[in-house]
Amino acid sequence: MNVPLLDLKEQFRTIEVDVRRAVDRVLATQQFILGPEVDAFEKEAASYTGVAHAVGVASGSDALILLFMAMGIGPGDGIVTTPYTFFSTAGSAAHLGIRPVFVDIDPGTYTISPEAIEKVLVEGGPPGVKLRAIVPVHIFGQCARMAPILKMAKEHDLAVIEDAAQAIGSHYQMPDGTIRMAGSMGRGAILSFFPSKNLGAMGDAGMVVTDDAALADIVRIMRNHGSRPKYFHATVGLNSRLDALQAAVLRVKLSYLDRWHEARRANAQRYRELFQSAGLVESGHIVLPARPPDDGKNGYRPHIYNQYVVRARDRNALREHLKKRGIGTEIYYPLPLHLQECFRNYGYREGDLPASEQASRETLALPIYPELTPEQQQAVVESIEEFYRQS
Numbered sequence: 362m363n364v365p366l367l368d369l370k371e372q373f374r375t376i377e378v379d380v381r382r383a384v385d386r387v388l389a390t391q392q393f394i395l396g397p398e399v400d401a402f403e404k405e406a407a408s409y410t411g412v413a414h415a416v417g418v419a420s421g422s423d424a425l426i427l428l429f430m431a432m433g434i435g436p437g438d439g440i441v442t443t444p445y446t447f448f449s450t451a452g453s454a455a456h457l458g459i460r461p462v463f464v465d466i467d468p469g470t471y472t473i474s475p476e477a478i479e480k481v482l483v484e485g486g487p488p489g490v491k492l493r494a495i496v497p498v499h500i501f502g503q504c505a506r507m508a509p510i511l512k513m514a515k516e517h518d519l520a521v522i523e524d525a526a527q528a529i530g531s532h533y534q535m536p537d538g539t540i541r542m543a544g545s546m547g548r549g550a551i552l553s554f555f556p557s558k559n560l561g562a563m564g565d566a567g568m569v570v571t572d573d574a575a576l577a578d579i580v581r582i583m584r585n586h587g588s589r590p591k592y593f594h595a596t597v598g599l600n601s602r603l604d605a606l607q608a609a610v611l612r613v614k615l616s617y618l619d620r621w622h623e624a625r626r627a628n629a630q631r632y633r634e635l636f637q638s639a640g641l642v643e644s645g646h647i648v649l650p651a652r653p654p655d656d657g658k659n660g661y662r663p664h665i666y667n668q669y670v671v672r673a674r675d676r677n678a679l680r681e682h683l684k685k686r687g688i689g690t691e692i693y694y695p696l697p698l699h700l701q702e703c704f705r706n707y708g709y710r711e712g713d714l715p716a717s718e719q720a721s722r723e724t725l726a727l728p729i730y731p732e733l734t735p736e737q738q739q740a741v742v743e744s745i746e747e748f749y750r751q752s
């Protein structure tokens with residue numbers, strides 16, 4: 362049975378009529394840059410995310426660059442972040458001459474470790490670098506442990522910028538029981554609408570979300586060459602606008618998003634049951650995704666499963682085996698950022714951030730997309746069972 366890691370064609374079939382109608386609406390107006398579709402999507406996305414302001418931009422990576430620029434974080438400054446993430450969390454900072462200071466992750470959830478952040482804050486970070494912000498990543502669709510992070514940031518006068526690229530619609534439960542949406546907890550946050558995210562555009566797209574009206578306004582100016590009024594530039598910005606066509610498509614898809622999250626959660630639950638009854642959890646061959654210890658109470662399920670990532674014994678050979686069986690998987694991420702060649706000058710060595718390095722060696726993302734069928738999931742688990750029986 363063929364089981365791709367992600368099948369966007371299947372999703373498109375279910376929304377095709379709506380999407381074509383939305384695209385036609387834009388084609389009829391021939392207004393492709395900003396305009397009413399972008400305005401409307403910004404309002405709808407802000408409301409969905411539980412923030413006051415949303416600014417549509419060209420990608421999640423640009424959203425990070427624009428947010429750093431708008432906050433005046435630049436050369437000589439540092440951000441504390443995780444090495445176990447997509448490149449642009451740190452790449453967007455480095456692009457501006459900001460030093461990413463990497464700290465290790467919690468091995469259970471793969472999110473940044475608040476204890477590791479605290480250690481850096483107490484030690485003060487690398488010499489000559491002024492720490493300005495903590496950038497937690499809600500990796501795979503599950504929020505980082507935000508309560509201690511927000512507390513530390515306050516104590517040390519640092520901003521919190523959430524990389525919520527993989528986590529639109531994910532929740533976090535504060536210690537007092539209040540529930541917050543991913544992207545609504547920091548000074549600002551970024552979303553990505555890369556096609557493989559839970560809310561994916563038909564191309565590149567991203568967004569800055571924030572409750573801070575002044576900050577949103579600066580991002581709005583900066584995404585459009587820093588110009589206001591038109592052709593007058595008090596600052597130097599970028600050309601990084603959200604396309605009207607993408608906004609129109611995203612508006613359609615946003616109306617399905619909660620249903621898709623639910624389908625992914627149901628698939629995750631089915632995997633849990635299948636792996637457990639196959640004995641692969643008990644035997645230690647497979648480690649299922651965990652919930653953070655201060656979260657997930659009372660059956661409350663905050664994860665949106667942008668990726669379903671397990672630890673697997675003999676991961677690389679398992680991946681080869683699954684490939685032969687027609688099952689798509691991916692390694693997120695095979696080399697943590699502190700060991701990337703482009704960051705060699707920061708001086709990290711193998712062994713510096715062991716939990717991240719171990720995760721890079723052991724994790725495997727399995728198909729989890731909403732349209733995945735129970736039969737396909739069964740085929741995935743049976744093929745994994747077969748691999749460990751043979752090995």
Ligand SMILES: *Cc1c(COP(=O)(O)O)cnc(C)c1O
Pocket residue numbers: 420421422423446447449450498524526527552553554555565566567
């Ligand atoms: C997808 C992603 C981004 C931004 O990606 P773009 O492709 O630029 O939209 C940033 N951080 C993380 C963690 C991501 O997964």
